[in-house]
Amino acid sequence: MAGHGLTRATTAVRVLDLLRANGTLSRVELAERVELTPATITNAVRRLIDAGLVREVGRDPQQGRGQPRRLLELDAGAWYSVGIQIDRTTTTIVVVDFAGTRIASAGLRGTGAVGPESTVLALAEHVGSLLRRAGVPRERVLGVGLVTHGPQDRERGVLLTAQPGPEWMEFPLTASLSDLLGLPVLLENDADAAAFGEFWAGALPTDTFGLVYMGSGIGGGVVVDGEVYRGRASNAVEIGHVALNGGEAPCVCGNRGCAQAEAGPQAVVAQVLADSSLAERFGVEGRPDGTLADFDRIARAWRSGDREATGLLERSARWIGQAAVALVNLFDLDTVVLAGPAFVIAGPLYREHITAELERSALSRVLHRPQVHVSSNVDIAAATGGALHVLRTLSVGARVPRSRAEADLN
Amino acid sequence: MAGHGLTRATTAVRVLDLLRANGTLSRVELAERVELTPATITNAVRRLIDAGLVREVGRDPQQGRGQPRRLLELDAGAWYSVGIQIDRTTTTIVVVDFAGTRIASAGLRGTGAVGPESTVLALAEHVGSLLRRAGVPRERVLGVGLVTHGPQDRERGVLLTAQPGPEWMEFPLTASLSDLLGLPVLLENDADAAAFGEFWAGALPTDTFGLVYMGSGIGGGVVVDGEVYRGRASNAVEIGHVALNGGEAPCVCGNRGCAQAEAGPQAVVAQVLADSSLAERFGVEGRPDGTLADFDRIARAWRSGDREATGLLERSARWIGQAAVALVNLFDLDTVVLAGPAFVIAGPLYREHITAELERSALSRVLHRPQVHVSSNVDIAAATGGALHVLRTLSVGARVPRSRAEADLN
Numbered sequence: 001m002a003g004h005g006l007t008r009a010t011t012a013v014r015v016l017d018l019l020r021a022n023g024t025l026s027r028v029e030l031a032e033r034v035e036l037t038p039a040t041i042t043n044a045v046r047r048l049i050d051a052g053l054v055r056e057v058g059r060d061p062q063q064g065r066g067q068p069r070r071l072l073e074l075d076a077g078a079w080y081s082v083g084i085q086i087d088r089t090t091t092t093i094v095v096v097d098f099a100g101t102r103i104a105s106a107g108l109r110g111t112g113a114v115g116p117e118s119t120v121l122a123l124a125e126h127v128g129s130l131l132r133r134a135g136v137p138r139e140r141v142l143g144v145g146l147v148t149h150g151p152q153d154r155e156r157g158v159l160l161t162a163q164p165g166p167e168w169m170e171f172p173l174t175a176s177l178s179d180l181l182g183l184p185v186l187l188e189n190d191a192d193a194a195a196f197g198e199f200w201a202g203a204l205p206t207d208t209f210g211l212v213y214m215g216s217g218i219g220g221g222v223v224v225d226g227e228v229y230r231g232r233a234s235n236a237v238e239i240g241h242v243a244l245n246g247g248e249a250p251c252v253c254g255n256r257g258c259a260q261a262e263a264g265p266q267a268v269v270a271q272v273l274a275d276s277s278l279a280e281r282f283g284v285e286g287r288p289d290g291t292l293a294d295f296d297r298i299a300r301a302w303r304s305g306d307r308e309a310t311g312l313l314e315r316s317a318r319w320i321g322q323a324a325v326a327l328v329n330l331f332d333l334d335t336v337v338l339a340g341p342a343f344v345i346a347g348p349l350y351r352e353h354i355t356a357e358l359e360r361s362a363l364s365r366v367l368h369r370p371q372v373h374v375s376s377n378v379d380i381a382a383a384t385g386g387a388l389h390v391l392r393t394l395s396v397g398a399r400v401p402r403s404r405a406e407a408d409l410n
Numbered sequence: 411m412a413g414h415g416l417t418r419a420t421t422a423v424r425v426l427d428l429l430r431a432n433g434t435l436s437r438v439e440l441a442e443r444v445e446l447t448p449a450t451i452t453n454a455v456r457r458l459i460d461a462g463l464v465r466e467v468g469r470d471p472q473q474g475r476g477q478p479r480r481l482l483e484l485d486a487g488a489w490y491s492v493g494i495q496i497d498r499t500t501t502t503i504v505v506v507d508f509a510g511t512r513i514a515s516a517g518l519r520g521t522g523a524v525g526p527e528s529t530v531l532a533l534a535e536h537v538g539s540l541l542r543r544a545g546v547p548r549e550r551v552l553g554v555g556l557v558t559h560g561p562q563d564r565e566r567g568v569l570l571t572a573q574p575g576p577e578w579m580e581f582p583l584t585a586s587l588s589d590l591l592g593l594p595v596l597l598e599n600d601a602d603a604a605a606f607g608e609f610w611a612g613a614l615p616t617d618t619f620g621l622v623y624m625g626s627g628i629g630g631g632v633v634v635d636g637e638v639y640r641g642r643a644s645n646a647v648e649i650g651h652v653a654l655n656g657g658e659a660p661c662v663c664g665n666r667g668c669a670q671a672e673a674g675p676q677a678v679v680a681q682v683l684a685d686s687s688l689a690e691r692f693g694v695e696g697r698p699d700g701t702l703a704d705f706d707r708i709a710r711a712w713r714s715g716d717r718e719a720t721g722l723l724e725r726s727a728r729w730i731g732q733a734a735v736a737l738v739n740l741f742d743l744d745t746v747v748l749a750g751p752a753f754v755i756a757g758p759l760y761r762e763h764i765t766a767e768l769e770r771s772a773l774s775r776v777l778h779r780p781q782v783h784v785s786s787n788v789d790i791a792a793a794t795g796g797a798l799h800v801l802r803t804l805s806v807g808a809r810v811p812r813s814r815a816e817a818d819l820n
């Protein structure tokens with residue numbers, strides 16, 4: 001029985017995915033895209049219409065002969081979900097409707113030195129007030145996607161790392177937030193969520209790509225045929241801990257020469273702080289929860305033409321380009337997307353130098369030109385991906401609230 | 411229509427996979443394993459029985475109540491397939507029956523400096539004579555899996571590399587071998603095929619693992635939930651071209667410090683050849699198509715306790731351990747399998763040092779102890795995987811030859 005449910009859910013999820021990415025489609029178009037018979041699609045669509053998730057919206061005028069095909073779309077108001085991305089230095093909250101459209105968002109300070117209990121309390125408050133301001137009733141919210149750095153145990157909803165502090169290790173993050181909000185909470189990795197958000201935003205010309213996520217740390221994600229790559233424990237592609245040829249810096253992971261230790265925002269800020277005249281010129285302050293703000297100051301100095309800022313960022317970008325070469329060679333990719341708050345200002349510089357490294361060193365360079373894109377939602381891609389993950393995971397089988405079902409009868 | 415066929419094929423392939431790995435199973439057990447309803451499995455099994463691929467073989471005596479469940483098994487004689495693995499230094503041919511049992515094999519010299527036309531001619535002759543000796547009629551052979559190093563275009567059946575010589579690039583390998591044999595030929599990557607062969611040999615305690623393949627070069631493969639990871643172009647996980655921290659050796663790929671250039675069998679042999687007294691002591695000859703034979707001579711010297719041989723191989727194993735760390739961190743794995751002819755003698759030494767590198771540097775080391783296994787079919791895993799790939803890919807939908815169908819009527 002569980003098995004049959006799984007199969008049905010999978011077809012349903014694929015139908016919902018396609019409608020979310022395309023706006024409207026006919027049953028025949030859906031059958032072609034998911035490679036199933038029209039009869040199977042008709043069944044799945046009937047169930048989705050009965051569940052209040054999909055509706056008919058008129059006929060396709062393009063059809064030349066026979067009866068025009070009826071077009072389907074998601075019922076945008078059927079459900080909502082919340083995506084939260086937390087980091088030492090930033091917190092981003094988004095609310096999306098069932099069609100994946102962002103209807104509210106908030107950018108806040110990060111967790112800083114605050115422990116997990118206080119963080120979860122503050123998040124619950126912020127989510128409550130954002131939903132109120134957006135006019136979204138709590139019973140229409142399917143759940144919350146909580147997005148953090150890894151490693152995580154996604155099943156249990158806990159971090160498996162003592163970053164940013166020892167009290168975070170194994171703290172029941174999703175359970176406590178779920179208790180406070182009265183909503184299901186799913187844990188997701190920041191780089192995977194960003195890859196997911198980027199893909200379902202429909203901004204990419206391919207469904208197979210790698211993603212470099214740079215917040216205060218560096219993570220990676222891989223999407224193949226539209227699905228996020230998950231390994232043994234569903235953790236991320238740890239591109240921040242690729243040991244770089246020539247790297248020496250000691251890393252929090254215990255190794256040396258990792259991309260994150262050598263070239264991440266923290267490393268770049270530390271390099272500036274080591275020269276007090278440089279730190280003063282860029283306005284770099286060195287507060288522990290101000291890494292991204294400091295990094296942006298350096299990026300702005302680069303944009304104003306400062307040679308030293310340019311040199312520091314180019315060095316970082318070349319290192320990350322090396323890590324991107326490893327990503328592309330091991331996963332057999334030709335497209336790399338850059339996402340995460342550290343790329344908001346510095347994105348174009350990183351794009352240029354990572355492209356150059358790939359053109360110089362990727363194994364596939366003789367076969368096809370590597371493509372590097374800066375994400376279209378560079379600072380909120382991860383939170384948006386977290387919210388979309390909830391819509392994809394929890395909507396099939398959930399009951400649309402009675403208030404809505406009654407409204408539908410009128 | 412194609413879509414429905416795809417779905418049906420997928421269920422059928424999963425049923426065949428499970429019977430191949432387990433010997434016999436009941437319909438109920440199959441339904442549980444593939445997570446589909448008993449009705450769906452009953453349908454799929456009926457079609458497989460009608461096609462002559464599966465048969466009933468008695469009842470399960472373990473059942474306590476009700477009618478005992480009928481057990482199913484593959485009809486081992488329904489089809490055969492051939493796996494060929496070619497390399498500069500070795501050629502391996504295996505013939506397997508439909509149950510995946512190896513019924514004949516041959517180990518031959520490699521392609522050496524011979525061009526692709528002559529190689530394909532020789533392969534066709536060898537396959538013909540091996541099938542005759544094994545008593546397998548040509549019309550019972552489903553096809554041939556041709557296994558080579560990458561990069562490849564698997565769809566077109568050509569190599570996308572000028573290794574081992576420029577005449578190999580874009581040569582119609584599968585088309586010409588298929589013409590000569592009158593059989594379909596599928597191209598497969600050596601590391602992927604080895605991963606595949608290892609998994610379906612059922613020798614591993616997990617269905618998610620990485621594989622390091624060492625012939626005269628170094629390749630990689632990843633299996634997640636029992637399926638081989640395929641990237642954009644279905645090429646391999648290029649672990650041989652991970653740039654190692656501290657590596658300097660120039661590589662055929664145009665970069666420096668790659669695992670293959672720094673630590674592969676060719677590099678180890680070159681290090682011995684640089685010291686003529688060492689070369690003489692180990693009997694290393696330095697013929698271009700004798701790399702693996704020379705490497706085995708060094709491995710035998712290690713096994714006899716030679717300190718210099720030990721030092722050279724340990725250095726190589728530590729480098730490859732670094733590449734394994736990148737594999738494990740990027741793909742989120744905890745099991746690594748070593749396969750390929752270079753591990754036949756030296757496997758235990760590599761296993762020890764790769765394990766040590768993973769225990770020292772893998773990100774997941776705090777969560778679970780990394781496992782390293784030497785393949786149970788270390789030198790023929792790739793050819794066997796090529797043959798199994800053919801059985802999995804071509805058997806569903808193929809017509810069992812008339813001679814057999816008639817025999818079944820008697």
